[in-house]
Amino acid sequence: MSTGTVFMPPRHYLNDGYGIRSWLLTRDHKRIALLYLAAVTLFFFVGGAFAVLIRLELATPAGDFVSDETYNKLFTMHGVMMVFFFLIPSIPATLGNFLVPIMIGAKDLALPKLNLASWYIYILGGLFTLYALIAGGVDTGWTFYTPFSTVSSTTNVIPTALGIFITGFSSILTGLNFIVTIHRMRAPGMTWFRMPLFLWSMYATSLIMVLGTPVLAITILLVAVERLFHFGFFDPRLGGDPVLFQHLFWFYSHPAVYIMVLPSMGVVSELVAAFCRKQVFGYGFVAFASVAIAVLGFLVWGHHMFVAGQSVYSALIFSALSFLVAIPSAVKVFNWTATMYRGSVSWQTPMLYAIGFIGLFTIGGLTGLFLASVGLDVHVTDTYFIIAHFHYIMVGGTLMGYLGGLHYWWPKISGRLYNEFLAKLSAGIIFLGFNLTFFPQFILGYLGMPRRYHAYPPEFQVLNVLSSAGASILGVGYLIPMLYLMWSLRYGKLAGSNPWGAVGLEWTTTSPPPTENFAESPVVTWDAYDYQTTVTVES
Amino acid sequence: MPDVTHHPALAHQFDSLAQQSEATTLGMWVFLVTEVLFFGGLFATYAIYRGWYPDAFAAASHELDVTLGAINTAVLITSSLTMALAVHAAQLGQRKALMVFLAVTMILGAAFLGIKSVEYYHKFVEHHIPGPSFQFEIRISPNDGGNPPGKLADVELLKAHVQIFFSLYFVMTGLHAVHMVIGIGIMLVMLWLAWRGTITDEYYSPIEISGLYWHFVDIVWIFLFPLLYLIGRHAH
Numbered sequence: 171m172s173t174g175t176v177f178m179p180p181r182h183y184l185n186d187g188y189g190i191r192s193w194l195l196t197r198d199h200k201r202i203a204l205l206y207l208a209a210v211t212l213f214f215f216v217g218g219a220f221a222v223l224i225r226l227e228l229a230t231p232a233g234d235f236v237s238d239e240t241y242n243k244l245f246t247m248h249g250v251m252m253v254f255f256f257l258i259p260s261i262p263a264t265l266g267n268f269l270v271p272i273m274i275g276a277k278d279l280a281l282p283k284l285n286l287a288s289w290y291i292y293i294l295g296g297l298f299t300l301y302a303l304i305a306g307g308v309d310t311g312w313t314f315y316t317p318f319s320t321v322s323s324t325t326n327v328i329p330t331a332l333g334i335f336i337t338g339f340s341s342i343l344t345g346l347n348f349i350v351t352i353h354r355m356r357a358p359g360m361t362w363f364r365m366p367l368f369l370w371s372m373y374a375t376s377l378i379m380v381l382g383t384p385v386l387a388i389t390i391l392l393v394a395v396e397r398l399f400h401f402g403f404f405d406p407r408l409g410g411d412p413v414l415f416q417h418l419f420w421f422y423s424h425p426a427v428y429i430m431v432l433p434s435m436g437v438v439s440e441l442v443a444a445f446c447r448k449q450v451f452g453y454g455f456v457a458f459a460s461v462a463i464a465v466l467g468f469l470v471w472g473h474h475m476f477v478a479g480q481s482v483y484s485a486l487i488f489s490a491l492s493f494l495v496a497i498p499s500a501v502k503v504f505n506w507t508a509t510m511y512r513g514s515v516s517w518q519t520p521m522l523y524a525i526g527f528i529g530l531f532t533i534g535g536l537t538g539l540f541l542a543s544v545g546l547d548v549h550v551t552d553t554y555f556i557i558a559h560f561h562y563i564m565v566g567g568t569l570m571g572y573l574g575g576l577h578y579w580w581p582k583i584s585g586r587l588y589n590e591f592l593a594k595l596s597a598g599i600i601f602l603g604f605n606l607t608f609f610p611q612f613i614l615g616y617l618g619m620p621r622r623y624h625a626y627p628p629e630f631q632v633l634n635v636l637s638s639a640g641a642s643i644l645g646v647g648y649l650i651p652m653l654y655l656m657w658s659l660r661y662g663k664l665a666g667s668n669p670w671g672a673v674g675l676e677w678t679t680t681s682p683p684p685t686e687n688f689a690e691s692p693v694v695t696w697d698a699y700d701y702q703t704t705v706t707v708e709s
Numbered sequence: 710m711p712d713v714t715h716h717p718a719l720a721h722q723f724d725s726l727a728q729q730s731e732a733t734t735l736g737m738w739v740f741l742v743t744e745v746l747f748f749g750g751l752f753a754t755y756a757i758y759r760g761w762y763p764d765a766f767a768a769a770s771h772e773l774d775v776t777l778g779a780i781n782t783a784v785l786i787t788s789s790l791t792m793a794l795a796v797h798a799a800q801l802g803q804r805k806a807l808m809v810f811l812a813v814t815m816i817l818g819a820a821f822l823g824i825k826s827v828e829y830y831h832k833f834v835e836h837h838i839p840g841p842s843f844q845f846e847i848r849i850s851p852n853d854g855g856n857p858p859g860k861l862a863d864v865e866l867l868k869a870h871v872q873i874f875f876s877l878y879f880v881m882t883g884l885h886a887v888h889m890v891i892g893i894g895i896m897l898v899m900l901w902l903a904w905r906g907t908i909t910d911e912y913y914s915p916i917e918i919s920g921l922y923w924h925f926v927d928i929v930w931i932f933l934f935p936l937l938y939l940i941g942r943h944a945h
């Protein structure tokens with residue numbers, strides 16, 4: 171803790187106007203970040219509610235809690251809500267929005283009106299999807315495979331598709347804004363290689379958002395047109411190819427995995443440096459690994475289609491390319507570990523999440539290599555092995571990074587500290603609950619339990635009960651932070667500008683920062699994570 | 710730099726008009742990249758099906774009106790010229806010329822849409838809209854003389870593939886038309902800005918980036934026209 175007096179600045183972005191208009195019409199990136207925070211939290215709990223129902227059904231082998239049709243809708247809505255409305259916007263639109271301008275020493279994003287517009291677009295897309303939910307749900311799975319989605323399904327495909335189509339533009343606009351901001355708004359002296367690694371990962375994420383999302387948009391549009399007007403794009407009766415849909419869909423949706431995990435990696439780089447008091451080992455390698463993941467991510471979509479009638483040769487090429495993604499990912503994991511080596515590690519809450527991320531992401535990443543191997547993938551395709559794998563990446567990776575980042579920057583966002591004991595406790599509960607939920611699913615999948623069924627043979631029950639028990643622990647783990655973070659807004663101890671004694675421009679301004687971010691525009695003369703020369707603050 | 714900091718068009722987050730103009734221009738370029746990917750999905754779909762069903766695509770393409778398509782191409786290229794002249798006028802601060810060129814650009818854009826709707830109407834009358842009421846006559850060209858008409862099953866298959874062509878035709882030209890409508894809307898806003906006197910020789914980047922958008926939409930058509938209208942013309 172800083173030895174200086176800790177005070178609440180008299181003027182900051184939170185007290186710069188109080189009315190509802192001052193929020194809903196704001197162009198301040200920090201307020202828009204909070205609007206996003208509220209919205210993604212809502213969708214997270216909606217998506218989580220579906221997960222609860224899924225795990226309840228799977229507690230017993232018989233399909234006795236919901237019907238098979240309802241179950242199809244449950245996992246579809248869980249996937250749609252979590253992927254498109256929580257995971258993809260989670261870190262970029264909240265922490266990214268808040269931090270990108272501050273970390274480069276700018277007053278705001280380059281295009282603040284577009285930033286606010288992106289939030290409204292997100293909400294509009296969300297409303298369409300919520301409408302689909304209230305009108306009876308949708309049962310195609312979050313992947314909308316044709317011809318089921320265009321011909322057979324009798325559920326609300328169109329409103330859901332429209333919702334995803336619309337929301338896609340919010341993520342395009344966010345990505346566009348970040349790219350322009352990072353190129354054009356950096357403070358004097360803030361060169362590319364002095365930028366915190368979080369910004370490199372935001373930049374790489376933005377590239378994927380800008381290049382991938384339009385392809386999803388057009389694909390979803392084709393599905394909607396085919397369903398509504400009986401045009402033919404993927405309809406086999408007209409000579410159309412359903413596999414073409416899968417190619418187009420995964421051209422976005424595989425890179426989308428990196429939209430979800432790259433921001434988390436950026437957060438973890440910040441956390442590891444801050445809580446080990448060291449420069450991130452191999453800064454350049456970590457920075458370029460982000461870009462490499464973004465680029466390679468576009469070349470691997472075929473590994474989702476090993477059993478979909480793709481030729482053996484393209485399967486082998488996609489397999490090899492998928493293995494390549496492991497290289498930059500491993501570079502990051504090794505470099506974080508090397509940063510911790512002989513660092514002065516302090517075990518505060520954000521660091522617990524960072525370490526959780528590294529462990530869980532490693533498991534998720536290594537099992538990804540199983541799935542990139544053509545032969546093994548055939549064995550586990552459409553089983554719980556897949557479910558376990560991508561939840562290790564998306565929940566174990568993205569969500570751990572998101573929560574770690576939220577805990578790290580919460581004092582900056584709110585100006586107050588949360589209860590450290592409760593925070594550590596819930597980090598532990600989440601780690602435990604997560605592994606109990608998803609590790610048994612690896613075994614289930616390997617033994618052959620298929621995904622997307624509401625009933626299963628009785629011999630799988632023990633592992634499923636473990637998984638359901640883990641899910642309830644995990645649920646509790648997510649509720650506790652919700653409570654103490656809200657509590658801290660009013661009753662938390664004042665944080666001061668730099669409660670962690672960390673370096674980085676965001677810690678040089680007040681907590682919460684003023685609307686224009688800095689009293690005086692900063693001039694940067696030091697490298698990122700310069701703990702050797704910059705830090706004189708005693709802890 | 711210090712002289713222009715109080716320019717009324719300078720937004721608070723920027724230090725100078727030059728920085729603002731660079732940022733908005735880069736933003737438009739990035740947006741156009743997303744548009745390339747957006748249309749790219751369609752072009753990829755087109756390329757795959759054209760490779761699989763060349764005969765059906767050629768037969769269906771012959772139903773399109775090349776004359777109207779060519780006139781529309783000329784109209785759009787001319788509108789790109791007037792757009793470029795509008796940007797030039799804006800840079801020189803010639804307000805009247807700017808407004809005239811913007812108006813002409815809009816009129817040409819509207820003319821394009823008018824001609825396009827005539828084409829759509831013809832396709833509607835001929836039942837060439839894909840779906841349950843789709844009809845298509847396979848015309849055996851006299852030049853094919855020696856070729857047998859083929860088995861009935863083959864003809865049915867060809868008709869199915871023709872529907873894929875028309876599905877792509879309507880979605881590709883339809884999305885292009887939507888972009889044209891948006892473009893005309895943007896031009897309307899630009900006309901208003903020019904009329905109000907917001908656009909000056911110091912601050913003309915709105916006209917510049919609107920021009921980028923307009924040219925992009927034109928270029929999409931430059932690709933659509935040969936891909937949809939001119940397939941296999943040389944064979945007959």
